Amino acid sequence: DAKTTQPPSMDCAEGRAANLPCNHSTISGNEYVYWYRQIHSQGPQYIIHGLKNNETNEMASLIITEDRKSSTLILPHATLRDTAVYYCIVRRIGNTPLVFGKGTRLSVIA
Amino acid sequence: GAVVSQHPSWVICKSGTSVKIECRSLDFQATTMFWYRQFPKQSLMLMATSNEGSKATYEQGVEKDKFLINHASLTLSTLTVTSAHPEDSSFYICSAGPAGEETQYFGPGTRLLVL
Numbered sequence: 001d002a003k004t005t006q007p008p009s010m011d012c013a014e015g016r017a018a019n020l021p022c023n024h025s026t027i028s029g030n031e032y033v034y035w036y037r038q039i040h041s042q043g044p045q046y047i048i049h050g051l052k053n054n055e056t057n058e059m060a061s062l063i064i065t066e067d068r069k070s071s072t073l074i075l076p077h078a079t080l081r082d083t084a085v086y087y088c089i090v091r092r093i094g095n096t097p098l099v100f101g102k103g104t105r106l107s108v109i110a
Numbered sequence: 111g112a113v114v115s116q117h118p119s120w121v122i123c124k125s126g127t128s129v130k131i132e133c134r135s136l137d138f139q140a141t142t143m144f145w146y147r148q149f150p151k152q153s154l155m156l157m158a159t160s161n162e163g164s165k166a167t168y169e170q171g172v173e174k175d176k177f178l179i180n181h182a183s184l185t186l187s188t189l190t191v192t193s194a195h196p197e198d199s200s201f202y203i204c205s206a207g208p209a210g211e212e213t214q215y216f217g218p219g220t221r222l223l224v225l
Contacts, residue, residue, distance in 0.1 A: 032212065043203050043216035044154070046111060087153075093212050095142040098205065100154040 004088045009105040012082075018075040020104050022088030025069040031092055033064060035073045037084040038103075044087065047073065078108045112138045112208050116217035123194055124225055131189045131220045133160075133204030139184035140206035144214070145177075148201040160187040160204075194224040 005023040012018040024033065032051050036044040048055055048062045050071075055062045061074040075082055087103040113136040123129050133143055141162045146154040158168045158179055166179035176198075178190040187206075191198055201221050207214040 034213075036216075038154075041201075041219070041221075043114075043116075043219045044205075046213055046215060049212060095207070097144045097156050097159060098214055099156065100146075102153050 004090060004101050006086075006088055006101065006104045008102065009107070011107050011109055012075075012078045014080060014108055014110050015077055018073075018078040018082065018106060018108070020073040020075075020086050020088075020106065021070065022072070023070045024088070024090050027068050027090050028092075031090045033062065033068075033071050034089045034091055034098065035060070035062065036087045036089065036098070037082075038087070039081075039084045044100075047086075078106075080108050080110060082106065083108045111213070112136075112206075112211070112215045114204065114206050114215045114217040116202075116204060116220050118220060119218060120221040120223075122223045122225065125195055126193055129191045129194055129222060131191070131202055131204075131222075133187045133189070133206070133217055135185045135206045135208075138206075138208035140187075141184060141209070143181060143187040143204055143206040145179065145187075145189050146203045146205070148203065148219075154203060157189075160189075162187075191222065194222070196224045198222065199224045 034049040035047040038044045050062045064071045085103040115134045117132045143160040145157045148154045158166045160179045160181040162181045168174045181187040203219040205214040205216045
């Protein structure tokens with residue numbers, strides 16, 4: 001699976017949009033981009049995933065560049081409960097595991 | 111989304127004893143489940159792939175005789191840490207995904223402390 005690069009940490013003011021970048025320049029055509037987050041001492045929580053089109057759900061939006069070499073996760077109105085480590089992962093579809101990098105520690109500040 | 115549970119949520123045991131951790135898919139069947147462990151301030155590390163009705167496959171460096179995996183049904187996989195030692199103390203997490211879906215869902219994790 002392709003590797004991803006994320007900044008180690010970011011801060012965001014409560015109520016503002018949090019934009020978390022991810023580079024995945026070696027992504028293959030059959031690999032999806034997944035985002036998960038892990039709040040302290042809990043199992044990872046699925047957020048969103050996409051192949052090449054932008055995606056939106058009740059939690060977040062995922063913007064994937066046209067060349068698919070990078071993406072951005074957008075939390076439109078960050079709250080204190082969004083403080084977590086966010087993982088960007090590329091993965092082939094099917095019964096394949098998720099391979100976690102170090103992620104981005106997002107701190108939402110009041 | 112689909113729900114994955116784990117039991118127990120935390121366990122404390124003495125060195126040398128064995129501990130069994132259960133991972134269940136509550137509202138779907140899973141022919142494959144994955145086991146991870148996470149040490150403090152580190153990311154999740156894949157330990158093994160649990161396959162229903164067949165042997166588990168282990169990642170390099172994970173001792174299969176120490177971490178026994180049994181996937182006896184389509185909704186249950188168990189991880190047994192045999193002869194646990196303090197260095198096995200960690201956060202153990204499983205994941206599974208419904209057939210035909212593209213997403214893996216994670217259990218809440220089991221925190222193991224070996225004294």
